[in-house]
Amino acid sequence: MSNTPPPEVFATEPAEAFVEEGHGGAPVHSEPELFGLAPFQWVSIAMLLLLLIAFLGAKVHRIIGRGLDDRIAAIRSQLDEAKALRHEAETLRDEYKRRIAAAEKDAETTLANARTEADKIRAQAETDSAAMIERRKRMAEDTIAAAEREAVQDVRNRAAMAATAASRKLIAEKHDAQADKVLADQMIASL
DSSP, X not given: OOOOXXXXXXXXXXXXXXXXXXXXXXXXXXXXXXTTBOHHHHHHHHHHHHHHHHHHHHHHHHHHHHHHHHHHHHHHHHHHHHXXXXXXXXXXXXXXXXXXXXXXXXXXXXXXXXXXXXHHHHHHHHHHHHHHXXXXXHHHHHHHHHHHHHHHHHHHHHHHHHHHHHHHHHXXXXXOHHHHHHHHHHHHHHO
């Protein structure tokens, strides 16, 4: 053991006990009182209050417990509802993601089809334009050829008319009525 001195205890003055002189000359120790009640009475009152609190507190505890249970059930139902709403929202989100992806795919397909169709239409238009140009060229050539034929025919007709007129004039100058009669008789005989 170590040689440490014991702790110093401060001395206090001893409490004075109130002592009354009893009937037989012996001193009587007087108990402390509060509001005229002795300590054992205060203990009895405290125990009574404790029992009342325990008895009434059990009912309060049940009421509080029931209220807490109801609150817990309400919170659980709200959590379940929130979970269901979250699941529904996730389902809707996934569905809309699928719809958006499908719409984008449809848009890409539609765009590709439109480009293909536009290429076909352009190629067809080029083909049709070339065919129409060729037809118009042929029509112009045919019109020019017809005009040439008409002009040649007109020139021939004019030449024939001029030749006829010239031959008439020549015949009229060189033939007389007698020569015409002989010529007409020869023609009739040959028939």
